[in-house]
Amino acid sequence: MRFMLAYDMMETMRNASAWFGATARTMGSFPATAMAPHPAFKMLAAWGEVTERSFGRMNTKPDWNIAPVAGVDQRDHIVEVETVVEKAFGDLIHFNVHGRRPMERRVLLVAPMSGHYATLLRSTVVSLLPDADVWITDWHNARDIPVSEGKFDVEDYTLYLVDFMKELGPDINVIAVCQPAPLTLAATALLAEQDPKAQPATLTLIGGPIDPDAAATDVTDFGRRVTMGQLEQSMIQRVGFMYKGVGRMVYPGLLQLSSFISMNAEKHGEAMWNQIVSVANGNASDHDKHNKFYDEYLSVMDMPAEFYLSTVERIFKGLEIAKNEFIVDGHMVDIGKITDVAVKTVEGGKDDISAPGQCVAALALLTGLSDDKKASYIEPEAGHYGIFAGGSWRKNIRPLVLDFIDANAGRKPHAKARKPALRAVESDPPDTAGDSGRVAV
Template sequence: MRYMVAYDMMEAARNTNQWMGASAQALASYPIFSMIPNPALSWMAAWGEVTERSFERMITKPDWGIRTFTERGRDHLVKIETVLEKPFGNLIHFNISGRAERPRKVLLVAPMSGHYATLLRSTVKSLLVDCEVYVTDWHNARDIPVSAGKFDVEDYTLYLVDFIREMGPDSHVIAICQPAPLTLAATAYLAEREPEAQPRTLTLIGGPVDPDATPTEVTDFGRRVTMGQLEAMMVQRVGFKYAGVGRPVYPGLLQLSSFISMNVDRHSQAFVDQITRVARHEASDHDAHNRFYDEYLAVMDMPAEFYLSTVERLFKNREVARNVFTVNGEQVDIGQITSVAVKSVEGANDDISAPGQCIAALDLCTGLPDNMKASHVEPGAGHYGIFAGRSWRDNIRPLVLDFIDRNGSGSPRSASRKAPVHKIAVA
C-alpha cells in the first residue's frame, strides 16, 4: 500500500505544478494589469505557460501527427489501423489510402523504455515513402488492469513472435535500441520452431545485445546495485487514479527524473530560454522546443516484471549475449538463425549503447553465412541520430533499404522485383 501512496504523491506533485503554472498564467494575464505595464507580470505569465504545458505533457500520449502523404502531386490520407490487439501492446499499420501496396513490408520494433512508440515518428515518416510500415505500439502499464497478468522479457519476446508471425514471411524487421536483443531472440525462436514464419531480414539499431562489450554509464548501471535495491528504489504500485491500480510498475515520472538528471544543466537552460522566448512573444505552439519536449516529457509506466527481468537477465546475467536465454523453460538458440539476413547499425558517438554492443549479434549468429551478415558504424552519430536524425535520413536509411532489397528480392524465398527508392513529402 505504501508504494501506491508514493505513486499518488508523485502524481499529486505533478498535478500541483500543472495547476500552479495554469494559475500563474491566468493571474498574470488579467486585462486590468495591462493598464500599468510590468515586465514581472509578463515573465510570470510566460513561466506559467511553459510550466503548465510541461507538466501536462507528462501524462499525455503524443499523437503520431502523420495525417497525409503526398505522391506525385496527389494527397493521400494516412490511416493508422490496428492489425493485432493485445493487452500490453498492439501491432499497428500506417495504411495510405489510394496508394498501391509497397513490396517492402517493414516492422519497426519500438523500445519499451519509458517513451511511447511515437518517439519513432520521424523514422516512420522516412520509411512510409518506400515501405508498408508496421509498428509495435506498447501500452502504458498504468492503464492495464492487474487482471491482464504479468509482462516480462519472455512475454515481450512472445509478443514479438506473434507480431512477426502476423506480418508474414516476406517481412523485414527493424529493432531500435532496447528491443534489439529480444528481437534477435524472437527471430531465433521462430527459426527453430516455425521457420516458415521467419522474416526476410533483421536490422538491429543501437541495441545492447552484449552490454559488456563496451560498457556505458547506462548499461553498467545494473551492476552497481543489487536486484533488491533496484526493486526497493524503482518499483511502485499504480495509484487509484488509473485502471491499472495496484499493478507494480517502474513509474514514468521516476524514469523522467533519471532522464533529466543525465543532462540537468542543458535541460534547465532550455526551459529558461523558452520562458524568455514566450515572454518576448517569440515562441510558437510548434516551435523546436515544444516539438522536442512534448515528446521527451511524455513518459509511460513500465511493467515492473519487464524492467527487473531486463536488468537481471539481459544486463547482469547477459543471457542473450551468452546465448543461454530461455522462454518458458526452453533455450532459444540464436545459432538456429540460418536464413534471415542480419545487419547491425551503431553510432560512433553513442553514449547509451556504444559501438560493439550491437554488432555482437553477428557473432551469435553462428549458423548464418557471412554473406548474410552486415554491419555499419556511423561516424559522428549519437544514439538518437542513428534512427531519427540526419545520420539516419542521409546515410543509414538508404543502407538499410539496400540491405532489405539485396536480401529480399534476390533471395530464394522471394521473387519480387527490387523497388525504387522515392523522395516524397509526408506530413
Template sequence: MRYMASYDLMETIRNTNQWLGASTLAMASYPAFSMFPNPAMQWMSAWGEVTERTFSRMVVKPDWNIPPFVGASGTDRMVTEEIEIKGEFGDLLHFRVQGRTEKRRKVLLVAPMSGHYATLLRSTVISLLPDCDLYITDWHNARDIPVSAGKFDIEDYTMHLVDYMRHLGSDLHVIAVCQPAPLTLAATAYLAEEDPDAQPSTLTLIGGPIDPSAAPTEVTDFGHSVTMGQLEQFMIQRVGFKYAGVGRKVYPGLLQLSSFISMNADTHKDAFMGQIQRVAQGEAHEHDKHNKFYDEYLAVMDMPAEFYLSTVDRIFKNGEIAANEFVVNGKKVDMGKITTVAVMTVEGSKDDISAPGQCIAALDLCSNVPDDQKASHVEDGAGHYGIFAGKSWRTNIRPLVLDFIDDHEARVPPAFRQKEIAKGKAAKKKQSTA
C-alpha cells in the same frame, strides 16, 4: 517505495505544478493588469504557460500526427493508423496509406518499451512510409492496464514479437530500435526452430544492447553497480488510485523522467529558461523547436515492474542473450538456429547508451548465417538518437537499410530498389549528356 502512497505523491506534485502554472498564467493575463504595463506580468505569464505545458505533457500520450506525403503519381497520400492486433500490453499498429495500390516492402518497426511511447519513432515512421508498408509495436502505459491482465516480462515481450511475425508472414522485414534488439533477435531464433516458415526475410538491429559488456557505458555500469533488491526497493511502486492499473507494480514514468533529466540537468534548465524568455518576448510558438522536442521527451509511460527488472537482470547483469543462454517459456533459444534470415547491425560512433560493439555482437551469435547475408554499419559522429531519427538516419542509414532489405528479398520489385533507382538516374544522365 512499493506503495501506492509514493506513486500518488509523485502524481500530486506533478498535478500541483500543472495547477500552479495554469493559475499563474490566468492571473498574469487578467485584463485589468494591461492598464498598467509591467514586464513582471509578462514574465509571470510566460512562466505559467511553460510550466503548465511542461507538467501536463507528462501524463498525455502524444498523437502520431503523421503528415500526408506525395505519392509516385504526384497526389497526396493520407496516412491513418489502424490496429492490426489488439492486446492488453500493446497493439500491433498498421499505418495505412490511402490510395496506395503499388506493392511496398512490408516492414515491422519494433519500438522500445523504455519509458517513452512508440511515438518517439515518429520521424522514423515518416521517413519509411513512402517506401514501406509499415507496422509498429505500440506498447501501452502500464498504469492503464488492470492487474487482472497478469504479468509482462521479457519473455512475454519476446512471444508478442513471435506472434506479430507469424501474423505478418515470411515476406516481412524487421527493424528493431535500441532496447528491443536482443529480444527481437531471440524471437527470430525462436521462430527459426519452432516455425521456420514464419521467419522474416531480414532483421535490422539498430543501437541495441546485444552484448552490453562489449562496450561499457553509464547504463551498463549502473546495471552492475546495484543489486536487484535495491532496484526493486527504490525503483518499483504500485500504481495509485487514479488509474485503471491501480495496484500494479511499475517502474513509474515520472521516476524515469527524473533520471533522464538529472543526467543533463544544466542543459534542460537552460532550455526551459530560454523558452520562458522567448514566450515573454513573443518569439515562441506552438510548434517551435522547444515544444516539438519536449512534448515528446516529457511524455513518459510506466513500465511493468517485471519487464524492467527482468531486463536489467537477464540482459544486462547476466548477459543471457550475449551468452546465447536465453530461455523463453522453459525452452532455450539458440541464435545459431538462424540460417536463412539476413542480419544487419547499425551503431553510432558517439552512442553513449548502446556503445559501438554492443550491437554488432549479434553477427557472431548468428554463426550459421552466411557471411554474404550479414552486414554492419557504424555511423561516424552519430549519437544514440541520430542513428534512427536524426540527420544521419535520413541521409545515410535509411538508404543503407532499404538497400539491405532489397538485396535479400527477391520478392521486392526492382523498381523499388534504391540501388536500381540510383543506377537508372545515372544512366539517364549519361544519355542526356551523350
C-alpha cells in the same frame, strides 16, 4: 500496498506543478497588468505557460498525427492508423496509406518499452512511409492494464514479437530500435527453430544492448553497481486507485523521466529557460521546435515491474543474450539457428546509451548465418537518438537500411530510397534527445 502512497504523491506533485504554472500564466496575463508594462509580468506568464505545458504533457499519450503521404500518382494519400493485432500489453498497428497500391517493402518497427510511447518513433515512421508499408509495436501504459491480465516480462515481450511476425508473414523486414534489439534477435531465433516459414526476410538492429559489456556506458555501469533488491525497493511502486491497473507493480513513468532528465540536466534546463524567454518575447509558437520535441519527450508511460526487473537482471546483469543462454517459456533459444534471415546492425559513434560494440556483437552470435548475410554500420557523429530519428538517420542510415532490405529481397537498390521524399522530412530535435531510449536505469 505500501508503495501506492509514493505513486499517488508523484502524480499529485505533477498535477500541482501544472496548476501552479496555469495560475502563474493567468496572473501574468491579467489585462490590468498592461497599465504597468513591467517585463516581470511577461516572464511570469511565460514561465507559467512553459511549466503548465510541460507538466500537463507528462500523462498524455501523444497522437500519431501522420501527415498525408505524396504518392507517385502526384496525389496526397491520407494515413490511417489501424490496429492489426490487439493484446493486453501492446498492439500491432499499421499505417494504412489510403488509395496507394501495396508496397514491395514491408517494414515492422519494434518500438522500445523504455519509458516513452511508440510515438517516439514518429519521425522514423514518417521517413519510411513514402517507400514502404509500415507496421509498429504500440506498447500500452502499464497503469491502464488491470492486474487480472497477469505479468509481462522479457519472455512475454519476446513471445509478443513472435506472434506479430507470424501475423505479418515471411516477407516482413524487421527493424528493432534500441532496447528491444536483443529480444527481437531472440524472437527471430525462436521462429527459425520452431516455425522457419514465419521468419522475417531481414532483421536490422539499431543501437541495441546485445552485449552490454562490450562497451561500458553509464547505463551498464549503474546496472552493475546496483543490486536487484535495491532496484526493487527504490524504483518499483504500485499503481494508485485512479487507474484501471490499480495495485499493479510498475516502474513509474514519472520516475523514469526524472532519470532521463538527470543524465542531461544542464541541457534540459537551458532548453526550458530559452523557451521561457522566447515565449516572453513572443517568438514561440504552439508547434515550434522546442514544443514539438518536448511534447513527445515529456510524455512517459509506466513500465511493468517484472519487465523492468527482468531486463536488468537477465539482459544487463546476466548477459543471457550475449552468452546465447536466453530461455523463453522453458525453451533455450539458440541464436545460431538463424540461417536464412539477413541481419544488419547500426550504431552511433557518439551513442552514450548503447555504445559502439554493444549492438554489433549480434553478428558473432549468428554462427549459422553466412557472412554475405551479415552487415554492420557505424554513423560516426550520431548520438543515440540520431541513429533512428535525426538527420543522420534520414540522410545516411535510412538509405543504407532500405538498400539492405532490397539487396536481400533480390531487388536492385531503389533510387527513390536513397533520398527521403521532401514531404517526409521533419526538423531535427534538440540534441537533448540522446537519453530518450534509456532502459532500466
